[in-house]
Amino acid sequence: MISLYDISITQFKKSLQNLDKWLEAAAAFADKKKFDANTLLAARLAPDQLPFSKQVQIACDQAKFTAARLTGKQPPSNPDTETTLAELRTRVATTLAYLDTYKPEDFNGAEERKVPLFGQKDKGMRGLDYLRERQIANFYFHVVTTYAILRHNGVDLGKADYIGQVAMVDM
Numbered sequence: 001m002i003s004l005y006d007i008s009i010t011q012f013k014k015s016l017q018n019l020d021k022w023l024e025a026a027a028a029f030a031d032k033k034k035f036d037a038n039t040l041l042a043a044r045l046a047p048d049q050l051p052f053s054k055q056v057q058i059a060c061d062q063a064k065f066t067a068a069r070l071t072g073k074q075p076p077s078n079p080d081t082e083t084t085l086a087e088l089r090t091r092v093a094t095t096l097a098y099l100d101t102y103k104p105e106d107f108n109g110a111e112e113r114k115v116p117l118f119g120q121k122d123k124g125m126r127g128l129d130y131l132r133e134r135q136i137a138n139f140y141f142h143v144v145t146t147y148a149i150l151r152h153n154g155v156d157l158g159k160a161d162y163i164g165q166v167a168m169v170d171m
Helices: 004-033 037-042 052-071 085-099 127-152 159-163
Strands: 114-116 124-126
Touching: 004 037, 004 052, 004 085, 004 127, 004 159, 037 052, 037 085, 052 085, 052 114, 052 127, 114 127, 124 127, 127 159
Parallel strands: none
Antiparallel strands: 114 124
16 A cells, blocks of 8 residues: 555655756756856746746745644744755755654654644644645645746756656566
């Protein structure tokens, strides 16, 4: 049986590891093209969209908040102060280290745990519904937007960079 740990933590970690590689690729691209890589932090796909830096911050936040809320723990606070690609990479690394503190058994009972929602007084969701209906989509929205902003700005990334390594078996 697949657990909420498998659905959340393992997938969030994989995507954040991929995202870190994209940030590395963005820095290399900027170096090759002779421009300040940090200008990418303000990039966006649409004028009313949050900038690149915020997309990375929110992806990290969604991963840590989801893990904490599903397990009844308090997530760490990370102020949104990153102003460089290097600082965003540190934010991703910090989030990955936090996710590494979780074990599958931390998610025992998470399917039925009542998860409070921000801005919704006296409202919440069951853990499974929270993950399935809200958090997975929200996390991937910000991850894919991060990817799309980099692609839009010419960083040489492809589908394999987005998907990352997959588990293969012999047939």
